[in-house]
Amino acid sequence: MATPAEGSMAALLPDLPKGPLQAYRARASFSWKELLLFLEGEDMLRFKHTIFSALESDPLFDRSCGADLPMEKYRELSFLRCKRVFEYDFLCLEDMLQTPLKVLALVGCLGMYDWSLSNKYFLHAFTFTSAIYTSGTERHFEYIQKAFRMEIFGCFALTEVSHGSNAKAIRTTAHYDPASQEFVIHSPDFEASKFWVGNMGKTATHAVVFAQLYTPGAQCWGLHSFLVQIRDPKNLLPMPGVMVGDMGKKLGQNGLDNGFAMFHQVRIPRQNLLNRIGDVTPEGTYVTPFKDARQRFGVSLGNLSMGRVTIIGMSVVNLKLAVCIAVRFSAARRQFGPADEEEVPVLEYQVQQWRLLPYLAAAYALDHFSKSLFLDLMELQQGLFRNDQSVRQAELGREIHALASAGKPLASWTAQRGIQECREACGGHGYLAMSRLGDLRNDNDPNCTYEGDNNVLLQQTSNYLLSLLARKLQDGARFESPLRTVDFLGAYPDILAQxxxxxxxxxxxxxxxxxxxxxxxxxxxxxxxxxxxxxxxxxxxxxxxxxxxxxxxxxxxxxxxxxxxxxxxxxxxxxxxxxxxxxxxxxxxxxxxxxxxxxxxxxxxxxxxxxxxxxxxxxxxxxxxxxxxxxxxxxxxxxxxxIAPPDFVLNSTIGRADGEATLAPSPPEQHRPRNCRHIQHLQPGAIAPPGRPPTTSSLAFPVPPRLSPPVGS
CATH class of the missing domain: 1.20.140.10 (Butyryl-CoA Dehydrogenase, subunit A, domain 3)
Structure with missing residues (x-):
C-alpha cells in the first residue's frame, strides 16, 4: 500500500501513456522521474504542476479559444488571460524576492503555453515593477502594489524609432520646471518617439520612460527613468499630451500589443523621477551618490540585464519544446530499413541522431546556465537595492553585463537553428501548423533582436574582455571577477603555449x-x-x-x-x-x-x-x-x-507523450466548446477561477482605436 507521500509524488509524476515510445523508454539507462526530481526539486515541480493544472482546467485557456482569432480579438483574449494569471496568484511579490527561480519558471510555463501571454505578463509584472524596485525608492513602491492588483498596467519605454542599442543617444527629454516642481516629458520629433514597447499598443496605463534629464540652465545629466501615466485606467483613453498607438501585425506573438508613444509637453510630478541613481531638489539642483557619470549610466540601464537574462531562458524553453516534438516524432516515425525487414524508427539513423541530439544536449546545458545566471543577477539586483557601491558590486555588474550580452545571442541563435533543424527533421509533418514548430520559430525570432541586436551585443562582451587584457598589460592587474568566469586568463601565456x-x-x-x-x-x-x-x-x-x-x-x-x-x-x-x-x-x-x-x-x-x-x-x-x-x-x-510539459501545453499533434501522431485538423468553429464561442464578448473579471471571486480592477475592454490622438494637446 502506497504511503501518502508516495501517492502525492505519483500524482505529481504520473506514468506516461503507453504507445510507440514505450520501447525507447524501456531501454533508457536512467529513471526520467529521478532525473526530473534531481534537476527541479519537489517544490519547483509542485509549482509548475499548479500552473499547468490551472491552465488546463480553466475554460479561458482552452486551446481552441485562440485558434484563428483576428488580431484584435487575440490581443483582447491575451489581456484577459494575463488578468486571470494574476487572479490565480501563482507568485506574490514576496515570493518573487525570496524564490527568484520561480519567476523564471512562471515565465517559462506561460511561454510554453503561449509567448504572447507570457511576455505580456512578464513585461508588466517583472520588467515594469523591477525597474521601479531597483531604480526607484520607497515613494514609488505603491505603484508595484497597484501593478499586482491590476489597478494599473505597465510597460518599459526605452527604445526609440532612431535609437535602440545606442541608448546613450536617446532623445526624449525631461526638463525640470522649479515653478511647478514638475518634469516636462517631450518628444522633439517622430524619430524620438518610443517604439516597439510591449503592452503599450493597447493596454498599458503607465510607462517607465527613459529620457535625458535637464535642470534649469539647460544642463543635461544624462539618461534617467521616469514614471509616466499614458492612459486612463478606467477607459484606456490617452492622457493629455500623449499620442499612443499600436504597431500592428508582427511575424509572431500577435497577442502582445507592441506600441509607440510621443509626448507633447507632458507634465509629471517631480516625485515621478525614479531617483535611486540621482534626484532633483524642489529648487532644481541635481544630486547623485555617483561621482562617475559612466557608472551612473550603467546603473540606469541595469534593468536591461534582467531582460537579456530572461530572454536566454525564453530561448531555452523554445529549444526544449522543439526538441521534445522532434525526438518523440523521430522515435515513433518509421522509414526504410534492411531489405525484407520491418521499417525502423528514424531516430536509429546516425544522421537523425547527429541532427537532433546535440540540440537536446544544448537544451540541458543552456538551461543550467540560464538558471545559474538568473541567480547571479538576483544577487546584483539586491546589491543595487541596498545601494552597494563597493568595488565588487561594480565588477559583478560588469561581469553579468558581459555574460548577458553574449548569452542572449548564443541562446537565441542556438534555439533559432535548433527549431529549424527540428522542423526539417520532422519532414512534411513538421511543416504542418499543428506541429507547432512554425509558431515556435516565429515566436523565438524576436529573441535575436529585442533588448539589443545580437551582433551588436557581442561587442559589449568582447569590450569587457579586451579591457581586462589592457589593464593586465598596462599595470599588471590580475585577471579575476566575482563569478570567476575570467580567472583562467591568469594563466594566459601558459595556456597559449599548450x-x-x-x-x-x-x-x-x-x-x-x-x-x-x-x-x-x-x-x-x-x-x-x-x-x-x-x-x-x-x-x-x-x-x-x-x-x-x-x-x-x-x-x-x-x-x-x-x-x-x-x-x-x-x-x-x-x-x-x-x-x-x-x-x-x-x-x-x-x-x-x-x-x-x-x-x-x-x-x-x-x-x-x-x-x-x-x-x-x-x-x-x-x-x-x-x-x-x-x-x-x-x-x-x-x-x-x-523537459517536456503536458500534452495540453506542448500542443503538438506530432509530439504527444504517447507517440501517437494525430494529424486531424482542428475542430471547426461549430464543434468547439460552447464557452469558447463567447470569449470575444468577455469583459475582465467575467469568469473567475474555481473558488475565486472576479477581480474588481477598473482596467477594461473594449480597447481604444488603433491610433489614439493626444487629448488636450
Missing part, C-alpha cells in the same frame, strides 16, 4: 574540449587585441578601430568565451559529487556532447593557431560526437520526458 594532447578516450569527456576552449579564448583575445592595436597604429580612430575588429576577431571572441562559460558550468554541474550515481553517466554524456559539438565549428581556428597539428585531432572531435550521439540515442526519449 597543444592538443592527442586522440584517445578523453574525447568522450568534457574535460578535453574545456582545455581546448580555454586555449581558444586566449588565442582569440590575443588576436583581437593585436588587431585593435594595429588599427590604432595605422591612424584609425577608436571607433574605426573597434569597428574594423569585429568580424573574425572580437565577435568570435565573445561567442567562444560564452560557450566556454556554459560548458564549464554544465561540466561542474554534471561532475558534482551530489549527482546521484544512476544519473552521472547520462549527464556527463550530455555535457561532453554539448562541449564537443559547440567546439566543432571552431576547428579551423584550432588548426590555424596551432593547437591542433594533425588530421587526427579533427577526426577525433567528429568521431567523439557521433559516439556520444549513439550512446545517448536510447536515452533520448527519456531525456525529452524530463
Amino acid at each position: 597543444r592538443f594532447p592527442g586522440p584517445g578516450r578523453a574525447g568522450l569527456d568534457s574535460s578535453a574540449p574545456l582545455a581546448a576552449y580555454k586555449w581558444l579564448v586566449c588565442y582569440l583575445l590575443r588576436e583581437s587585441y593585436q588587431k585593435l592595436e594595429q588599427e590604432k597604429r595605422s591612424g584609425s580612430s577608436d571607433f574605426e578601430a573597434r569597428n574594423n575588429c569585429q568580424v573574425y576577431a572580437c565577435r568570435s571572441l565573445a561567442l567562444a568565451f560564452l560557450e566556454l562559460t556554459v560548458v564549464q558550468r554544465f561540466h561542474d554541474h554534471a561532475h558534482h559529487p551530489g549527482v546521484p550515481p544512476p544519473l552521472r553517466a547520462v549527464l556527463r554524456r550530455l555535457s561532453a556532447l554539448y562541449a564537443l559539438w559547440s567546439l566543432s565549428p571552431h576547428v579551423t581556428l584550432l588548426y590555424r593557431g596551432g593547437y591542433f597539428s594533425d588530421e587526427q585531432a579533427g577526426k577525433m572531435v567528429e568521431s567523439a560526437i557521433l559516439d556520444l550521439c549513439s550512446q545517448l540515442k536510447d536515452d533520448a526519449v527519456a531525456l525529452v520526458d524530463v
Whole structure:
C-alpha cells in the first residue's frame, strides 16, 4: 500500500501513456522521474504542476479559444488571460524576492503555453515593477502594489524609432520646471518617439520612460527613468499630451500589443523621477551618490540585464519544446530499413541522431546556465537595492553585463537553428501548423533582436574582455571577477603555449574540449587585441578601430568565451559529487556532447593557431560526437520526458507523450466548446477561477482605436 507521500509524488509524476515510445523508454539507462526530481526539486515541480493544472482546467485557456482569432480579438483574449494569471496568484511579490527561480519558471510555463501571454505578463509584472524596485525608492513602491492588483498596467519605454542599442543617444527629454516642481516629458520629433514597447499598443496605463534629464540652465545629466501615466485606467483613453498607438501585425506573438508613444509637453510630478541613481531638489539642483557619470549610466540601464537574462531562458524553453516534438516524432516515425525487414524508427539513423541530439544536449546545458545566471543577477539586483557601491558590486555588474550580452545571442541563435533543424527533421509533418514548430520559430525570432541586436551585443562582451587584457598589460592587474568566469586568463601565456594532447578516450569527456576552449579564448583575445592595436597604429580612430575588429576577431571572441562559460558550468554541474550515481553517466554524456559539438565549428581556428597539428585531432572531435550521439540515442526519449510539459501545453499533434501522431485538423468553429464561442464578448473579471471571486480592477475592454490622438494637446 502506497504511503501518502508516495501517492502525492505519483500524482505529481504520473506514468506516461503507453504507445510507440514505450520501447525507447524501456531501454533508457536512467529513471526520467529521478532525473526530473534531481534537476527541479519537489517544490519547483509542485509549482509548475499548479500552473499547468490551472491552465488546463480553466475554460479561458482552452486551446481552441485562440485558434484563428483576428488580431484584435487575440490581443483582447491575451489581456484577459494575463488578468486571470494574476487572479490565480501563482507568485506574490514576496515570493518573487525570496524564490527568484520561480519567476523564471512562471515565465517559462506561460511561454510554453503561449509567448504572447507570457511576455505580456512578464513585461508588466517583472520588467515594469523591477525597474521601479531597483531604480526607484520607497515613494514609488505603491505603484508595484497597484501593478499586482491590476489597478494599473505597465510597460518599459526605452527604445526609440532612431535609437535602440545606442541608448546613450536617446532623445526624449525631461526638463525640470522649479515653478511647478514638475518634469516636462517631450518628444522633439517622430524619430524620438518610443517604439516597439510591449503592452503599450493597447493596454498599458503607465510607462517607465527613459529620457535625458535637464535642470534649469539647460544642463543635461544624462539618461534617467521616469514614471509616466499614458492612459486612463478606467477607459484606456490617452492622457493629455500623449499620442499612443499600436504597431500592428508582427511575424509572431500577435497577442502582445507592441506600441509607440510621443509626448507633447507632458507634465509629471517631480516625485515621478525614479531617483535611486540621482534626484532633483524642489529648487532644481541635481544630486547623485555617483561621482562617475559612466557608472551612473550603467546603473540606469541595469534593468536591461534582467531582460537579456530572461530572454536566454525564453530561448531555452523554445529549444526544449522543439526538441521534445522532434525526438518523440523521430522515435515513433518509421522509414526504410534492411531489405525484407520491418521499417525502423528514424531516430536509429546516425544522421537523425547527429541532427537532433546535440540540440537536446544544448537544451540541458543552456538551461543550467540560464538558471545559474538568473541567480547571479538576483544577487546584483539586491546589491543595487541596498545601494552597494563597493568595488565588487561594480565588477559583478560588469561581469553579468558581459555574460548577458553574449548569452542572449548564443541562446537565441542556438534555439533559432535548433527549431529549424527540428522542423526539417520532422519532414512534411513538421511543416504542418499543428506541429507547432512554425509558431515556435516565429515566436523565438524576436529573441535575436529585442533588448539589443545580437551582433551588436557581442561587442559589449568582447569590450569587457579586451579591457581586462589592457589593464593586465598596462599595470599588471590580475585577471579575476566575482563569478570567476575570467580567472583562467591568469594563466594566459601558459595556456597559449599548450597543444592538443592527442586522440584517445578523453574525447568522450568534457574535460578535453574545456582545455581546448580555454586555449581558444586566449588565442582569440590575443588576436583581437593585436588587431585593435594595429588599427590604432595605422591612424584609425577608436571607433574605426573597434569597428574594423569585429568580424573574425572580437565577435568570435565573445561567442567562444560564452560557450566556454556554459560548458564549464554544465561540466561542474554534471561532475558534482551530489549527482546521484544512476544519473552521472547520462549527464556527463550530455555535457561532453554539448562541449564537443559547440567546439566543432571552431576547428579551423584550432588548426590555424596551432593547437591542433594533425588530421587526427579533427577526426577525433567528429568521431567523439557521433559516439556520444549513439550512446545517448536510447536515452533520448527519456531525456525529452524530463523537459517536456503536458500534452495540453506542448500542443503538438506530432509530439504527444504517447507517440501517437494525430494529424486531424482542428475542430471547426461549430464543434468547439460552447464557452469558447463567447470569449470575444468577455469583459475582465467575467469568469473567475474555481473558488475565486472576479477581480474588481477598473482596467477594461473594449480597447481604444488603433491610433489614439493626444487629448488636450
